[in-house]
Amino acid sequence: MYENRAREGRGPFEDELGAAMKRTGEGFSSAGLPLVDGGIARGRRRAVLRRGAVVTGSVATLAVIGLGGSYVTGGIGGSQGGGAAVGAPPAAKEAPAGQRPGSGNYSANQMIKLLEGLLPEGEFSGQEGRGTKGTGELKDLHAPYASVVYDDGRGKAAVSVGLSRQYPGRQPDGDFLCPDKNLTAYEACSGTTLEDGSRLLLFKGWEYPDRREETRLWYADLLTPAGHRITVTEWNAPAEKGAPVSRPAPPLSLDQLEDLVRAAEWRPVIESLPEPAKPPLEQPDPGQLSGEEILRRLTGRLPERLTVKASGYQEAEYAYAVVDDGEGGSFVQINVQPDMSDVEGDLFGPDAKVLADGTKVTTREGPGEKGGAGVNMREVDTIRPDGFRVVVSAYNAAAQHEAASREFPALTLAELEEIATSTVWRS
Known part of the structure; x- marks a missing residue:
């Protein structure tokens, strides 16, 4: 994905x-x-x-x-x-x-x-x-x-x-x-x-x-x-x-x-090309978490039965972990994005579940999208009323482009939803 x-x-x-x-x-x-x-x-x-x-x-x-x-x-x-x-x-x-x-x-x-x-x-x-x-x-x-x-x-x-x-x-x-x-x-x-x-x-x-x-x-x-x-x-x-x-x-x-x-x-x-103008200083995006912080919070919310075998992150918004519960590696990734209200209508239809605080939740299970043989995924996508989006997915492989290493992803949809809707992302 x-x-x-x-x-x-x-x-x-x-x-x-x-x-x-x-x-x-x-x-x-x-x-x-x-x-x-x-x-x-x-x-x-x-x-x-x-x-x-x-x-x-x-x-x-x-x-x-x-x-x-x-x-x-x-x-x-x-x-x-x-x-x-x-x-x-x-x-x-x-x-x-x-x-x-x-x-x-x-x-x-x-x-x-x-x-x-x-x-x-x-x-x-x-x-x-x-x-x-x-x-x-x-x-x-x-x-x-x-x-x-x-x-x-x-x-x-x-x-x-x-x-x-x-x-x-x-x-x-x-x-x-x-x-x-x-x-x-x-x-x-x-x-x-x-x-x-x-x-x-x-x-x-x-x-x-x-x-x-x-x-x-x-x-x-x-x-x-x-x-x-x-x-x-x-x-x-x-x-x-x-x-x-x-x-x-x-x-x-x-x-x-x-x-x-x-x-x-x-x-x-x-x-011969025009001299480029000095780029403006980048301003931090309010509400944006660093990838390192996202990874720290993600690993802190994983079920205790899972062992983290590998992990990584980008500078902001994204992190991943490869976890194992004894049945093989499972790739877990998360995106944490503020201010996504403009795509809410595209991502969350009338069938989306709405929680008491107004958070919308959609789930999906199906084949992975990177072509690894036999790879399947589970995904939970959420958006708060102010447009703050958290989407978490897990795979039955240690990497999306590799062949499946286990029958099912290591986390259930319920566990993924618990991670995505946690208050830890807003603290």
């Missing part, structure tokens, strides 16, 4: 861009890069189902919108002869008088050619891209990206790059932390700080964490102290979704992905 829906229903890059930008504007982020981050904007909290576990971070949005930039030299070879690194990208248009140097525009075609030139020798098709200046309704959008279908002779693979410019020195939140394996399955991940202070995340996982398809998703994400960000994403299929796997693994190794995001050729493109 609570899975981020941003990656579903993928279409052409151009068609997806507006929706992806909307998601980003609502605060879509990737703390823990599969965990959800805190500092949650109000619009983001209004999601009908709050996600607790997210797939491989913000890659979907990064691939569409672009995030990027690097100072570091490098490259993994040109596409024309012998693997030599490509030179500087095609010259940008001359900047108007009075505009700072390097502030000309780069076209979509220049972005595509730059990506192709930095990839090893191979054949290219399916090119899509966006330059440093938007068009039409998105004319003020500065989100360059390029996407190609690349074939090195071992099978076609989608490869994309996205660039952006962030306020210098801004902390990267949780974007450069590896995900919690209790929430997201992956093959390998590393988050490091480079000698120049840049943050680099290298990730090998799957497009679908539940492995319902064997489409692999690998990426490299880099953020420099100057706020230059670049993300390169690749798959072992000609498209992110909807295309059969065409090779055992994506074409570029993690070392090659690192070389590609660190290539100096991206720097002029990043520097």
Whole structure:
């Protein structure tokens, strides 16, 4: 449950861009890069189902919108002869008088050619891209990206790059932390700080964490102290979704992905983007509990027969615990969200139970939503008269994306309701 829906229903890059930008504007982020981050904007909290576990971070949005930039030299070879690194990208248009140097525009075609030139020798098709200046309704959008279908002779693979410019020195939140394996399955991940202070995340996982398809998703994400960000994403299929796997693994190794995001050729493109404004200071949301505090209160309300085997939380609103009563692991997660009155009508219909204090309660039992074999869940969703929402769910597996490890979840609906309606969340 609570899975981020941003990656579903993928279409052409151009068609997806507006929706992806909307998601980003609502605060879509990737703390823990599969965990959800805190500092949650109000619009983001209004999601009908709050996600607790997210797939491989913000890659979907990064691939569409672009995030990027690097100072570091490098490259993994040109596409024309012998693997030599490509030179500087095609010259940008001359900047108007009075505009700072390097502030000309780069076209979509220049972005595509730059990506192709930095990839090893191979054949290219399916090119899509966006330059440093938007068009039409998105004319003020500065989100360059390029996407190609690349074939090195071992099978076609989608490869994309996205660039952006962030306020210098801004902390990267949780974007450069590896995900919690209790929430997201992956093959390998590393988050490091480079000698120049840049943050680099290298990730090998799957497009679908539940492995319902064997489409692999690998990426490299880099953020420099100057706020230059670049993300390169690749798959072992000609498209992110909807295309059969065409090779055992994506074409570029993690070392090659690192070389590609660190290539100096991206720097002029990043520097041509407008300088970002200083972000406003985030104000704490009244009534919002930290994830750490939610976890403490959750474990304090669990039945004594349960032993906590693992646990985790995000910065705000969400926590989980893996519990065991001797019959196998059971994943339990909770969301605590203030000010959710605007979705009350969507979540709580006329059949919802109403308690004496006005709290509405709905329950659900059924299959889990992340595809683990035989996984079933129990859930209790509650909302107080002032919009304060608590939703708790339990599974018959130690993780939603794993196969069932027991016949039933470790907590009954009655026990989940007791947790969700407890006064501990308001004290």
